[in-house]
Amino acid sequence: MNQASDTVIEVNGLRKKYGDTEAVAGIDLSIRRGEIFSFLGPNGAGKSTAVEILEGFRHRDGGSARVLGEDPGKAGRAWRSRVGIVWQKETQVPKLPVRDVVRHFAGYYPLAHDPDEVVERVGLGPKAKELAESLSGGQRRRLDVALGMVGRPELLFLDEPTTGFDPKARREFWGLIRDLADGGTTVVLTTHYLEEAEELADRVCVIARGRIRAVDTPAALDGRASAQATVGWLEDGQRREIRTDEPTRAVSELATRFVGEVPELSVHRPTLEETYLGMIQDDEAEEAAV
Numbered sequence: 453m454n455q456a457s458d459t460v461i462e463v464n465g466l467r468k469k470y471g472d473t474e475a476v477a478g479i480d481l482s483i484r485r486g487e488i489f490s491f492l493g494p495n496g497a498g499k500s501t502a503v504e505i506l507e508g509f510r511h512r513d514g515g516s517a518r519v520l521g522e523d524p525g526k527a528g529r530a531w532r533s534r535v536g537i538v539w540q541k542e543t544q545v546p547k548l549p550v551r552d553v554v555r556h557f558a559g560y561y562p563l564a565h566d567p568d569e570v571v572e573r574v575g576l577g578p579k580a581k582e583l584a585e586s587l588s589g590g591q592r593r594r595l596d597v598a599l600g601m602v603g604r605p606e607l608l609f610l611d612e613p614t615t616g617f618d619p620k621a622r623r624e625f626w627g628l629i630r631d632l633a634d635g636g637t638t639v640v641l642t643t644h645y646l647e648e649a650e651e652l653a654d655r656v657c658v659i660a661r662g663r664i665r666a667v668d669t670p671a672a673l674d675g676r677a678s679a680q681a682t683v684g685w686l687e688d689g690q691r692r693e694i695r696t697d698e699p700t701r702a703v704s705e706l707a708t709r710f711v712g713e714v715p716e717l718s719v720h721r722p723t724l725e726e727t728y729l730g731m732i733q734d735d736e737a738e739e740a741a742v
């Protein structure tokens with residue numbers, strides 16, 4: 453596959469203002485086919501605005517955007533049938549049993565998956581014959597995911613998809629999204645769960661005040677891979693800690709000193725959440741300085 457057809461989303465200088473608020477202030481992005489790409493950022497950062505422009509539901513004020521080879525602001529029905537969306541808010545559905553709701557939505561798409569299979573894959577098999585309105589919050593969210601994927605989209609937008617999921621359901625959902633991406637579906641995920649981004653995303657994009665602060669793999673974001681480690685242990689009844697670039701050397705020295713097991717030894721590197729929070733703090737400090 454050549455470079456051009458391998459690029460599903462290409463954005464340059466994207467801008468959107470609401471009155472005086474610059475919600476999206478010049479964004480450049482390129483997302484590849486089959487990639488799971490995650491937007492992270494505080495409330496009001498501009499994530500939804502950017503994503504809604506890419507979905508073709510919001511007009512941009514400036515810049516260019518190509519999604520599946522077309523301008524999302526002008527694309528028609530054929531393009532829309534190639535895009536799946538799981539909105540932040542519940543999708544409005546008819547008063548029907550779960551399987552019929554999914555069948556109903558499948559009818560809008562030329563290449564839809566088997567609706568019953570989709571109901572099983574999102575874990576709603578046991579609820580298939582029950583009315584959608586009787587589902588619990590987390591089950592209702594699974595139905596939204598089923599409706600987003602039933603059309604066999606090439607590109608799937610997920611806006612905070614696992615809100616209300618219990619931990620087991622969330623892990624099952626991650627497996628489902630990974631399967632979709634392995635099958636070639638490109639996934640654009642907006643989430644406030646850093647663990648979710650870490651588990652799923654090939655790359656994360658941190659947005660603050662309408663601007664991209666960084667795009668990288670979760671492991672390497674903001675120099676995380678080479679960040680100092682904290683080595684901790686218990687000595688003379690007290691918790692001790694050192695920060696070091698060479699945790700292996702520190703542990704080996706401790707092992708020699710203690711002649712064997714080091715009490716309550718721990719080695720900690722910054723989590724994605726800590727790294728992200730550090731970036732957002734820096735951004736807030738920058739804003740305050742301005």
Ligand SMILES: Nc1ncnc2c1ncn2[C@@H]1O[C@H](COP(=O)(O)OP(=O)(O)OP(=O)(O)O)[C@@H](O)[C@H]1O
Pocket residue numbers: 470473474475493494495496497498499500501502
């Ligand atoms: N329809 C609108 N009219 C006016 N201002 C808006 C509108 N939609 C969004 N905004 C403003 O644009 C900015 C970006 O909002 P946006 O919803 O894109 O942020 P977000 O990153 O998706 O936030 P969240 O994490 O809370 O969903 C915010 O300051 C918001 O108040």
